[in-house]
Amino acid sequence: MSLKKSGGIFITRKIDGFFIDLNDALQFVLRFFKELFKPPYEIKEIIRQCYQVGYKSLFLITLTGFITGLVFTKQSRPSLSEFGAASWLPSLVAIAIIRALAPLVTALICAGKVGSNIGAELGSMKVTEQIDAMEVSAVNPFKFLVVSRVLATMLMIPMLMCYTGCVAMLGAFLNVHQNELTSFVSFFQAAFDKISFLDIFSSLIKSIVYGFTIGIVGCYKGFHASNGTEGVGKAANSSVVLSMFLIFIEEILIVQITNSFRV
Amino acid sequence: MEIENRNIDEQDLMIHIRSLYKSFGDNHVLRGIDLDVYRKENVVVLGRSGTGKSVLIKIICGLLKPDSGKVNVLGEEVENLKDKELRELRLQVGFSFQSSALYDSMTVRENLAFPLVRNARHLSRKEVAQQIESVLDDVGLLRTINQMPSELSGGQRKRIGIARTLILRPQIMLYDEPTSGLDPITSIEINNLINHVRHKFNTTSIIITHDLTCAKTTGDKIAMMFDGKFIKQGTFNEVFDTDDERIQNFYKYNFIEQQKM
Numbered sequence: 001m002s003l004k005k006s007g008g009i010f011i012t013r014k015i016d017g018f019f020i021d022l023n024d025a026l027q028f029v030l031r032f033f034k035e036l037f038k039p040p041y042e043i044k045e046i047i048r049q050c051y052q053v054g055y056k057s058l059f060l061i062t063l064t065g066f067i068t069g070l071v072f073t074k075q076s077r078p079s080l081s082e083f084g085a086a087s088w089l090p091s092l093v094a095i096a097i098i099r100a101l102a103p104l105v106t107a108l109i110c111a112g113k114v115g116s117n118i119g120a121e122l123g124s125m126k127v128t129e130q131i132d133a134m135e136v137s138a139v140n141p142f143k144f145l146v147v148s149r150v151l152a153t154m155l156m157i158p159m160l161m162c163y164t165g166c167v168a169m170l171g172a173f174l175n176v177h178q179n180e181l182t183s184f185v186s187f188f189q190a191a192f193d194k195i196s197f198l199d200i201f202s203s204l205i206k207s208i209v210y211g212f213t214i215g216i217v218g219c220y221k222g223f224h225a226s227n228g229t230e231g232v233g234k235a236a237n238s239s240v241v242l243s244m245f246l247i248f249i250e251e252i253l254i255v256q257i258t259n260s261f262r263v
Numbered sequence: 264m265e266i267e268n269r270n271i272d273e274q275d276l277m278i279h280i281r282s283l284y285k286s287f288g289d290n291h292v293l294r295g296i297d298l299d300v301y302r303k304e305n306v307v308v309l310g311r312s313g314t315g316k317s318v319l320i321k322i323i324c325g326l327l328k329p330d331s332g333k334v335n336v337l338g339e340e341v342e343n344l345k346d347k348e349l350r351e352l353r354l355q356v357g358f359s360f361q362s363s364a365l366y367d368s369m370t371v372r373e374n375l376a377f378p379l380v381r382n383a384r385h386l387s388r389k390e391v392a393q394q395i396e397s398v399l400d401d402v403g404l405l406r407t408i409n410q411m412p413s414e415l416s417g418g419q420r421k422r423i424g425i426a427r428t429l430i431l432r433p434q435i436m437l438y439d440e441p442t443s444g445l446d447p448i449t450s451i452e453i454n455n456l457i458n459h460v461r462h463k464f465n466t467t468s469i470i471i472t473h474d475l476t477c478a479k480t481t482g483d484k485i486a487m488m489f490d491g492k493f494i495k496q497g498t499f500n501e502v503f504d505t506d507d508e509r510i511q512n513f514y515k516y517n518f519i520e521q522q523k524m
Binding site for chain 1: 358384428
């Protein structure tokens with residue numbers, strides 16, 4: 001077979017494979033919405049997963065949020081001071097944190113911590129036949145494993161996003177207070193002066209979408225893991241990479257949509 | 264032969280397989296399987312690794328779909344069942360995995376409670392606890408009730424895996440390599456447990472193995488599998504009383520392995 005022909009077959013197979021995977025992923029997402037409203041509901045497992053996603057990410061989120069707020073304020077100060085606009089710092093920081101940084105930082109941290117955890121956990125359950133064991137015990141593994149995890153990420157990531165926003169604003173306040181001796185009340189009054197309902201609402205919607213993305217990608221990759229321990233590593237890794245990629249795409253789309261609502 | 268002499272009723276036919284084919288890409292794993300399993304019968308599917316034995320029982324319980332052929336379990340055509348019907352059938356078909364497949368994050372008690380509370384929601388907590396203790400007692404591992412799977416030995420894990428399937432009181436038990444990776448004494452204990460389960464719970468079983476001792480101890484009927492096909496079926500003596508070189512070699516190498524142990 002000529003090199004050109006074998007190369008052609010290779011590309012055709014890759015394209016076929018891409019569309020087959022895309023179809024699988026779409027079926028997986030559709031199945032989630034189908035199973036979501038069907039009883040019985042695994043309330044206990046959802047609460048357990050909320051604890052795993054929320055409480056266990058708290059330390060990392062606190063640290064990252066605080067540093068983000070502090071560093072962003074510190075870096076923005078010289079540019080604003082140059083134009084004599086240092087007093088705009090609280091509102092600038094608030095807009096940046098609430099509109100973009102808090103949802104994005106929370107989502108990226110959770111994609112790394114929670115997404116990889118879900119991918120690895122379900123991947124290891126898949127390769128050790130634990131998912132098959134649920135199936136043959138007449139238990140719906142999709143409902144127990146996927147629906148509960150995706151719901152947990154959809155519920156907890158918006159909450160974590162609010163928390164990140166608060167911690168980041170606190171970091172920003174400390175920097176402003178250190179330099180200008182601004183009081184807590186006047187800083188937050190100035191900060192929230194330029195924040196609208198649309199800013200908060202769009203960030204909440206964003207974080208729900210990111211939560212869904214992180215949960216569903218982790219579960220999909222874990223559910224489709226193969227080839228033993230190597231497959232588990234791959235599932236965890238690709239969960240993070242794909243989640244982050246999709247989060248950035250979604251960020252662009254949601255920003256475009258919300259900007260069209262702004263006057 | 265006990266099975267042939269028995270007056271076989273249509274209702275006694277628990278599993279009926281005809282012309283079953285299954286491939287994974289270019290790998291033709293099952294190439295025309297025919298098998299009948301009758302009530303309370305223990306059928307051993309014997310053969311080398313990679314001959315398609317595990318694929319066969321995964322098709323029987325609906326984990327895999329066949330390419331063609333007929334698989335009838337308890338009067339139901341498995342490949343035509345909808346999700347809900349398949350789940351109902353699975354309550355009657357227990358599957359003991361080669362790796363035991365215990366849930367790592369749960370204790371033994373939670374492993375056993377998991378299928379029970381989800382399939383028998385009318386049971387009270389006390390009844391669930393009683394059933395768990397009773398089935399653990401049956402497999403002789405009541406003392407491990409609060410242990411994690413990682414704290415159990417290979418043999419104990421197999422027993423707990425069997426207990427987890429028995430808790431739903433299935434009519435059919437499918438054992439995938441029940442003695443693989445175990446020492447000879449633990450293997451004998453597992454073989455005895457398979458026979459105990461059959462007598463106590465009146466189960467019909469298919470036992471997938473390459474272990475001759477397991478086949479001889481637990482099987483009423485042996486189905487010898489080679490390259491995705493049954494090359495001979497009958498009692499242990501009938502199967503191995505043959506000139507077929509493939510069966511003779513299997514016996515010879517298995518015997519040599521056992522001598523080494």
